[in-house]
Amino acid sequence: MKKLILSSLLAVSAIACAHAQESRDMEIYRVEGLPDWAPFSSVVRAGDMLYVSGHLGRHPGTTEIVEGGAGPETTQTMANIETSLALAGADLSDLVTCTVYLTDMADYPAMNEAYAAALNGHQPARVTAGIQALALGARVEIACVAYAPIEE
Template structure:
């Protein structure tokens, strides 16, 4: 099986050695995104809910570029620098995944790039 990198200007891009997403057959693996506005390249300012909303927009843009939508996401990993933010992240997350939420893992980490508070990666099934 071959894989195909997914590239979109609607999600943050950088010079680091990884793809925004990689499609392998019917499965799309979306790299971890922080709350970076793809138009400005800057982190979104505001509370952790605003950061979470931007992270999910970045994931959605990558999934859409591969021909899917957030409805196709089957697994998400959430990385938080403070588990005290868990409830506020869940509020923003729940707005995007209200009907049939994907499987999920949430872990507290000591630090994320650019000292943001939340990052997520995802797996989508595009079959």
């Protein structure tokens, strides 16, 4: 009996979630050159909010990470984020929060300097976390949320 009730609840929940997903007004943006095997969007707009996927310091249109360590990677990462935001009509000044992932916390000063330079005085909330590894052998990954009201 408990299994039947649980199954029924799960089925109703799945139907409700599917309906909610269909009725949401979301826009999906993918930068040119994002590999077809990448099952995610560069940016998703949900109302006035933009959710920016984690970006790496890769050369645009490739899967190659820029050379030179955390500083140059962060500079390229922020440029890539800026390109993605532009697809949705926003820029770095619209960022509300960012999450930075570093494979080596000793890279914090180089990342921080390049990050601050890219933002040119803008200071969104931020979390920085040390992790074991990142895709493509990157040293830095940054994900963000931006507030960018749709102009009518």
